[in-house]
Amino acid sequence: MLEERVRLLERVGIFSGTDREVLKALAGVLRVIRFRQGQQIFGKGDEGHAMYIIYEGSVRVHDGSHVLSKLSSGQVFGEFALFDLETRSASVTAEEAVTLLELNQQDFSRVLADRIDVTKGVLRKVIRRIREMNELESKLAKSYLKISKQRDEIGNQHQSILSQKKELEAANEELTRLNEEKNRLIGVLAHGIRNPLTSSLCAADLADQESANLPEHIREYFSLIYNGLRRINSIVNQVLDIDMIELKRSKMHIEKVNLADMLRHLEESLKYTLHIKRLNLALDLEEIETDADRNIMYFIIDNLISNAIRFSPPDKNIRISLYRSDGKARLEVSDEGPGISNEALRTLFDRPCLHDRTTDKTGLSIVKKYTEAMDGEIYCESRGQKGTTFILILNISGISTYGRS
Numbered sequence: 001m002l003e004e005r006v007r008l009l010e011r012v013g014i015f016s017g018t019d020r021e022v023l024k025a026l027a028g029v030l031r032v033i034r035f036r037q038g039q040q041i042f043g044k045g046d047e048g049h050a051m052y053i054i055y056e057g058s059v060r061v062h063d064g065s066h067v068l069s070k071l072s073s074g075q076v077f078g079e080f081a082l083f084d085l086e087t088r089s090a091s092v093t094a095e096e097a098v099t100l101l102e103l104n105q106q107d108f109s110r111v112l113a114d115r116i117d118v119t120k121g122v123l124r125k126v127i128r129r130i131r132e133m134n135e136l137e138s139k140l141a142k143s144y145l146k147i148s149k150q151r152d153e154i155g156n157q158h159q160s161i162l163s164q165k166k167e168l169e170a171a172n173e174e175l176t177r178l179n180e181e182k183n184r185l186i187g188v189l190a191h192g193i194r195n196p197l198t199s200s201l202c203a204a205d206l207a208d209q210e211s212a213n214l215p216e217h218i219r220e221y222f223s224l225i226y227n228g229l230r231r232i233n234s235i236v237n238q239v240l241d242i243d244m245i246e247l248k249r250s251k252m253h254i255e256k257v258n259l260a261d262m263l264r265h266l267e268e269s270l271k272y273t274l275h276i277k278r279l280n281l282a283l284d285l286e287e288i289e290t291d292a293d294r295n296i297m298y299f300i301i302d303n304l305i306s307n308a309i310r311f312s313p314p315d316k317n318i319r320i321s322l323y324r325s326d327g328k329a330r331l332e333v334s335d336e337g338p339g340i341s342n343e344a345l346r347t348l349f350d351r352p353c354l355h356d357r358t359t360d361k362t363g364l365s366i367v368k369k370y371t372e373a374m375d376g377e378i379y380c381e382s383r384g385q386k387g388t389t390f391i392l393i394l395n396i397s398g399i400s401t402y403g404r405s
Contacts, residue, residue: 002027005101008053012076022111029107035094044091048081050104057098061090070095082108193236198306199273201229205310206276233363252293252373256397259322259329260285262298266305278314285322288329290394296370300378303367304333304390311337311388329396334389340382348380 005027009015015023032055035041041052044063058072068090071077077092082105204226214222267281274281290297308318316336323330340348349368371378375395382388 005030008055008074008101011074012051012053012079014079014082025111026103026108029111030101030103032099033102034097034099037094037096039094041092041094041100042078042088044088046088047085048078048088049085049106050102051079051082051108052077052092053101053103055099055101058095059092059098060095061092063090081105193232197229197233197236198270198302198309199276201226201233202273202277202310204229206314252296254291254293256289257292257294257297258287258289259297259301259331259394260287262294262301263320263322263331266298266302270305270309273309274318277309277312279309279312280317282317282319284320286324288322288324289397290329291397292374292394296374300367300370300392301331301333303363304392307363307390308333308335308337308388311335313337324396325393327396329394331392331394332389333392334387336387339385339388340380345380345382349378 002024006020006023009018009023009026015026030053041059042048054071054073054075054077056073058070059077060070061068061077078088080086081088082103085105204222207222208226263283263285267283270281305318305320312318312335318336319332319334321330321332321334349364368378371392377393378390380388380390
C-alpha cells in the first residue's frame with residue numbers, strides 16, 4: 001500500500017525529482033477519506049488546507065453549474081493549499097463515489113521541516129509553474145490585443161457593410177420604381193396602340209384587296225404602309241414578350257374585373273374597324289367578374305377579338321359568348337374566317353410561327369403566357385375554311401347575375 005502511494009506521489013508535478021525516502025515519509029501521513037456521489041468535497045471560497053490525490057472514482061471541478069474539468073483516478077487537485085491558506089477558486093464535487101488521499105498542510109510542513117534541499121526542489125517546481133502561468137498570461141494578453149484589434153476591424157467592416165446595404169437598398173428601391181414605371185409605359189403602349197393599330201391593319205388589308213386596278217406605284221405605297229404596320233405590331237408584341245419574362249403574379253395589380261363591361265367597352269372601341277370591314281359583332285354575355293390584372297386582361301381579350309376581325313372576310317359574323325361553365329368563366333370568340341389546319345393547331349400557342357395565317361405570329365404566344373400567369377387556360381378549335389373559336393377559361397370571383405342577353 002505504501003509503495004502504491006509513493007508511485008502516486010511521484011506523479012504529482014511538484015514532487016517530481018523528490019527523494020524517494022521523502023516520498024515515503026509523505027506517503028505515511030496521507031489520510032484516506034471517502035465521499036459519496038454528489039457530495040461536495042469543498043466549495044469555492046473555502047479556506048484551503050490540503051492537497052488531494054484521487055485513488056478511486058472521479059470528481060468534477062466547477063463554478064456553480066459551469067463545469068471547469070473532470071478528474072479521475074491518479075489525478076491531483078488543491079496542491080497550492082500545501083503552501084498557503086488562500087480560499088479555493090472553484091468547488092469540487094464527487095462525480096461518483098470517490099476515495100481520496102489527503103495530504104494536510106501541517107503534515108506536509110512537518111515532514112519537510114528538516115529537509116531544506118527538498119523544500120528548495122518543491123519551491124523550484126512551484127516557481128516553474130508560476131513562470132509557465134506568467135508565460136501563458138502573456139500569451140493570453142497578446143491574443144486579447146490581437147482579438148481586440150480584429151474585433152475593431154470587424155466592427156469597421158460591419159459599419160461599412162451596413163452603409164453599403166443602405167446604398168443597395170436605395171438603389172433597389174430606385175430600380176423597383178423604374179421597373180414599375182417601365183411596366184406602366186408598357187401598359188400604355190399595349191393598350192394605347194393596339195386598337196388604332198388593329199384598325200389600320202384592317203384598313204390596309206381592305207385596301208390591298210381592292211388595289212388590283214390601281215397604278216403600280218400606288219400599290220407599292222399600300223405595300224409599304226402594310227409592311228410598316230405589321231412591323232410595328234411585331235415590335236409591340238416583342239416588347240410585351242420581354243415584359244412577360246419578368247412577370248410574376250405577385251407583381252400584378254389584381255382586382256375584380258367585370259368581363260362583360262370590358263367586352264362592351266372593346267366593342268365600342270372597335271366599331272369603326274368593324275364598320276370598314278363590314279363585319280357584324282354579336283355579344284351574348286353574362287355579368288361575370290374575375291380576379292385579374294385589368295390591363296393584362298384587356299390585352300388578352302383585345303388580341304383575340306382583333307385577330308377575329310383581321311382574319312374574317314367582309315360581310316361575315318363574329319360571335320362573343322361569356323357564360324359560366326363548371327364553376328368557371330368561359331369566354332368564346334368565334335369568327336367565320338379561313339380557319340387553322342390541324343397541324344398548325346398543335347403548335348399554335350407554343351410555336352405560332354408555324355401556323356398558316358399570313359401575319360405577325362407572336363401575339364398568341366404572349367396571350368397564353370399572360371393567361372397562365374393569372375391561373376387561366378386558353379385553347380383553340382378550328383376547322384379548315386369553316387372558322388375558328390378561341391376559348392378562354394378563367395376563375396370567377398364575386399358575380400352579379402343579370403342572365404344571358
